[in-house]
Amino acid sequence: xxxxxxxxxxxxxGAVSTTTTPLAEVAASNSTLRAFLxxxxxxxxxxxxxxxxxxxxxxxxxxxxxxAIDLAIxxxxxxxxxxxxxxxxxxxxCAKAIHPDxxxxxxxxxxxxxxxxxxxxxAVQALGGSGVKVASVATAFPSGRSSLEVKVADTALAVADxxxxxxxxxxxxxxxxxxxxxxxxxxxxxxxxxxxxxLKVILETGELSTYDNVRRAxxxxxxxxxxxxxxxxxxxxxxxxxxxxxxxLEAVRDFLRTAGRKVGVKPAGGIRTTKDAIKYLVLVxxxxxxxxxDPDWFRLGASSLVNDLLMQRQKxxxxxxxxxxxxxxx
Amino acid sequence: MFEYAPAPESxxxxxxxxxxxxxxxxxxxxxxxxxxxxxxxxxxxxxxxxIAVASEADVDRAVQAARKAFTGWSAMPGSxxxxxxxxxxxxxxxxxxxxxxxxxxxxxxxxxxxxxxxxPLVAAHFFYYAGWxxxxxxxxxxxxPQPLGVAGQIIPWNFPLLMLAWKxxxxxxxxxxxxxxxxxxxxxxxxxxxxxxxQADLPxxxxxxxxxxxxxxGALVRHPDVDKVAFTGSTEVGRLIARSVAGSRKKVTLExxxxxxxxxxEDAALDQAVEGIVNGIFFNQGHVCCAGSRLLVQESVADELxxxxxxxxxTLRLGDPLDKNTDIGAINSAAQLAKIRELSxxxxxxxAERWSPACPIPDKGFWFPPTIFTxxxxxxxxxxxxxxxxxxxxxxxxxxxxxxxxxxxxPYGLSAGVWTEKGSLMLWMASRLRAGVVWSNTFNKFDxxxxxxxxxxxxxGREGGRHGLEAYLAL
Numbered sequence: 001x002x003x004x005x006x007x008x009x010x011x012x013x014g015a016v017s018t019t020t021t022p023l024a025e026v027a028a029s030n031s032t033l034r035a036f037l038x039x040x041x042x043x044x045x046x047x048x049x050x051x052x053x054x055x056x057x058x059x060x061x062x063x064x065x066x067x068a069i070d071l072a073i074x075x076x077x078x079x080x081x082x083x084x085x086x087x088x089x090x091x092x093x094c095a096k097a098i099h100p101d102x103x104x105x106x107x108x109x110x111x112x113x114x115x116x117x118x119x120x121x122x123a124v125q126a127l128g129g130s131g132v133k134v135a136s137v138a139t140a141f142p143s144g145r146s147s148l149e150v151k152v153a154d155t156a157l158a159v160a161d162x163x164x165x166x167x168x169x170x171x172x173x174x175x176x177x178x179x180x181x182x183x184x185x186x187x188x189x190x191x192x193x194x195x196x197x198x199l200k201v202i203l204e205t206g207e208l209s210t211y212d213n214v215r216r217a218x219x220x221x222x223x224x225x226x227x228x229x230x231x232x233x234x235x236x237x238x239x240x241x242x243x244x245x246x247x248x249l250e251a252v253r254d255f256l257r258t259a260g261r262k263v264g265v266k267p268a269g270g271i272r273t274t275k276d277a278i279k280y281l282v283l284v285x286x287x288x289x290x291x292x293x294d295p296d297w298f299r300l301g302a303s304s305l306v307n308d309l310l311m312q313r314q315k316x317x318x319x320x321x322x323x324x325x326x327x328x329x330x
Numbered sequence: 331m332f333e334y335a336p337a338p339e340s341x342x343x344x345x346x347x348x349x350x351x352x353x354x355x356x357x358x359x360x361x362x363x364x365x366x367x368x369x370x371x372x373x374x375x376x377x378x379x380x381i382a383v384a385s386e387a388d389v390d391r392a393v394q395a396a397r398k399a400f401t402g403w404s405a406m407p408g409s410x411x412x413x414x415x416x417x418x419x420x421x422x423x424x425x426x427x428x429x430x431x432x433x434x435x436x437x438x439x440x441x442x443x444x445x446x447x448x449x450p451l452v453a454a455h456f457f458y459y460a461g462w463x464x465x466x467x468x469x470x471x472x473x474x475p476q477p478l479g480v481a482g483q484i485i486p487w488n489f490p491l492l493m494l495a496w497k498x499x500x501x502x503x504x505x506x507x508x509x510x511x512x513x514x515x516x517x518x519x520x521x522x523x524x525x526x527x528x529q530a531d532l533p534x535x536x537x538x539x540x541x542x543x544x545x546x547x548g549a550l551v552r553h554p555d556v557d558k559v560a561f562t563g564s565t566e567v568g569r570l571i572a573r574s575v576a577g578s579r580k581k582v583t584l585e586x587x588x589x590x591x592x593x594x595x596e597d598a599a600l601d602q603a604v605e606g607i608v609n610g611i612f613f614n615q616g617h618v619c620c621a622g623s624r625l626l627v628q629e630s631v632a633d634e635l636x637x638x639x640x641x642x643x644x645t646l647r648l649g650d651p652l653d654k655n656t657d658i659g660a661i662n663s664a665a666q667l668a669k670i671r672e673l674s675x676x677x678x679x680x681x682a683e684r685w686s687p688a689c690p691i692p693d694k695g696f697w698f699p700p701t702i703f704t705x706x707x708x709x710x711x712x713x714x715x716x717x718x719x720x721x722x723x724x725x726x727x728x729x730x731x732x733x734x735x736x737x738x739x740x741p742y743g744l745s746a747g748v749w750t751e752k753g754s755l756m757l758w759m760a761s762r763l764r765a766g767v768v769w770s771n772t773f774n775k776f777d778x779x780x781x782x783x784x785x786x787x788x789x790x791g792r793e794g795g796r797h798g799l800e801a802y803l804a805l
Contacts, residue, residue, distance in 0.1 A: 041597075041598070041599055041600040041601070042597070042598075042599040042751045043599055043601065043602070044599035044602035044751075044771050046602075046771070046772065047599065047601075047602030047605055047606065047771065047772065048601070048602060050605070051601075051602070051605050057442060057446065057654070058334065058654075058655050059334075059337035059654035059655055060334060060335075060337070061335055061337045062335045063335045064332070064333055064334050064335040065335075067332065067333075068332065071332065250601050281332060285332045286645050290331050290332060293331070293332045
């Protein structure tokens with residue numbers, strides 16, 4: 001899409017670098033960052049909406065629906081982010097994460113649980129060696145309105161408690177005021193504080209408002225070292241939408257081609273039904289491509305979605321719907 | 331991998347009779363001649379039904395019925411005519427699923443398109459013109475514009491029911507009666523429409539449907555009691571019609587071929603431009619008179635755009651038109667397939683580079699993979715002649731002036747598309763393109779309120795919108 005050579009992203013020999021050193025040159029100053037981000041091709045809102053709507057009409061039935069339901073379960077970041085969260089609530093959710101349907105052990109585990117930093121230790125202990133990862137929101141979630149020192153400390157504490165994934169929020173105020181360098185530096189600092197933990201960068205697309213901004217924020221996060229880009233905190237409406245996710249999937253697709261590094265995508269918030277989840281899978285399949293159809297590269301941030309997936313899964317297996325009381329609420 | 335299982339729309343909803351007569355004066359009648367033709371499903375070559383071939387005498391019967399009905403229909407208050415047309419629109423909506431399946435079976439177009447594009451537009455067209463029926467005095471054609479009389483209408487096979495709507499809805503709203511001939515390869519939805527006219531209690535003779543091929547059409551055009559000829563189809567046949575009616579009192583509108591330029595500037599929203607290019611030329615297998623069959627791309631982004639376009643084409647799903655996930659259906663007929671092949675071979679012979687994605691082709695039926703030609707020059711046949719298939723010719727330009735020069739350098743002038751994020755450039759281009767429709771950051775968008783029609787060899791007259799009334803009023 002965009003040549004990074006003039007920004008020193010790619011070496012003269014054409015060798016693609018994945019280290020942060022050449023990326024730092026794009027971010028040498030706010031003006032180089034701005035020139036780069038504003039040089040990205042625009043997004044036409046009408047066209048992007050139409051494309052997402054068309055993909056939403058794909059009809060996924062029978063065997064492919066079955067496959068999609070299990071894929072979707074494996075991609076869920078089972079989330080609780082409430083002021084009222086307690087260790088008891090988190091432990092119950094972890095049990096659900098390991099065995100979403102205790103009556104049917106063929107149901108795969110979800111990808112991860114997502115909790116506030118102070119509950120990471122509880123979740124790590126509850127999940128044990130189940131393979132379900134612990135993700136923690138950090139960096140003064142959900143507003144991001146705090147000092148860099150607090151954000152880095154927030155991250156470091158969560159990682160120290162055993163979080164293997166950190167979901168940070170960007171400073172939307174800085175982004176919207178054009179201070180891209182500040183956003184870049186914060187992401188880079190949090191990335192450093194993550195150590196070996198994966199970093200998901202929440203753009204809070206509902207506050208960015210234009211698709212052009214979504215594309216720029218996606219690239220900014222990826223250049224700064226994001227392992228995943230994530231739509232929303234779930235605390236702002238609109239949360240994830242199909243067209244916003246489309247724009248982000250185009251960004252990771254193009255970033256791999258340009259910078260040689262693969263980044264994952266996580267829509268979060270408002271994804272409640274199997275039908276919604278399948279639309280997202282179709283979107284991934286036909287935008288970033290089949291290589292992204294994997295929990296390592298695509299996640300669904302959700303809480304109530306799992307029970308609908310389970311209900312549809314059981315319907316496919318038995319031909320009957322069980323009532324909602326047959327699925328656990330955790 | 332995430333494969334999509336087959337998701338076919340059920341064809342149980344349609345009831346195709348083994349054979350059809352002619353719809354004249356509100357009744358099904360047997361043709362006077364012996365002629366019969368078969369209509370086939372182009373995706374399987376299965377015979378769907380036997381169709382009557384109307385002879386000159388049959389056409390005469392239909393025109394007489396229309397003439398007789400004209401007296402009452404034209405004298406009816408517009409508000410009363412509107413009731414019938416609104417009723418037709420509602421019945422079309424109610425039967426939309428059935429009509430969509432029928433259209434896909436007979437034409438080969440993907441059900442996604444017949445369901446999401448054709449049928450909604452068909453109903454919208456009838457609703458729109460129903461609204462004009464009692465407001466003709468305010469349409470800008472004088473205080474009391476009068477209908478012409480009997481309209482002879484000949485429609486093509488690419489959008490069978492939609493072209494019927496474009497023709498019949500304004501004609502009826504203005505108080506004319508019609509004799510319509512659908513294309514010989516796609517008569518089924520027009521015959522279903524005849525049933526809808528009965529269902530709506532439309533007075534007998536207001537709409538007559540005669541089936542047949544070129545000879546039937548010729549008889550209709552030549553008939554002395556036809557006041558108005560409306561034709562959508564090839565420029566070649568359009569010329570014959572223009573010749574045939576020359577010197578007569580008949581009013582004519584012709585909507586003919588095209589070789590539209592889809593112009594992409596370096597500052598375009600590239601991902602959406604790629605979608606627009608795909609929609610411009612691969613929508614309806616490229617069987618679209620206003621298809622964006624010439625891609626003019628600014629040289630500075632040509633490589634990038636072509637790479638993205640090729641990647642996108644690799645995701646197109648070709649196959650069973652009734653599968654809800656199909657993007658590219660069947661070519662409508664063996665004859666059309668032969669024409670597409672011939673022109674594509676000419677493209678290769680003239681030195682353009684041909685590319686298609688890996689694309690399995692079904693064993694039976696008529697199919698052509700989505701195809702791109704790069705390195706195309708203005709002098710190549712594939713840049714000048716209408717292919718009417720899923721074949722895109724890619725040319726490049728350096729400056730806006732060169733884009734205009736190349737875009738207008740064609741005997742056609744039906745449509746064009748421009749992709750730029752710069753508003754002033756968009757307007758500069760739009761005012762210089764000699765095309766009836768200029769799409770701005772989109773392509774193949776239709777709406778009943780918007781007039782449609784061409785410059786030069788793309789025909790004359792406008793269909794749609796307030797302008798579309800003019801073709802059916804004595805002015």
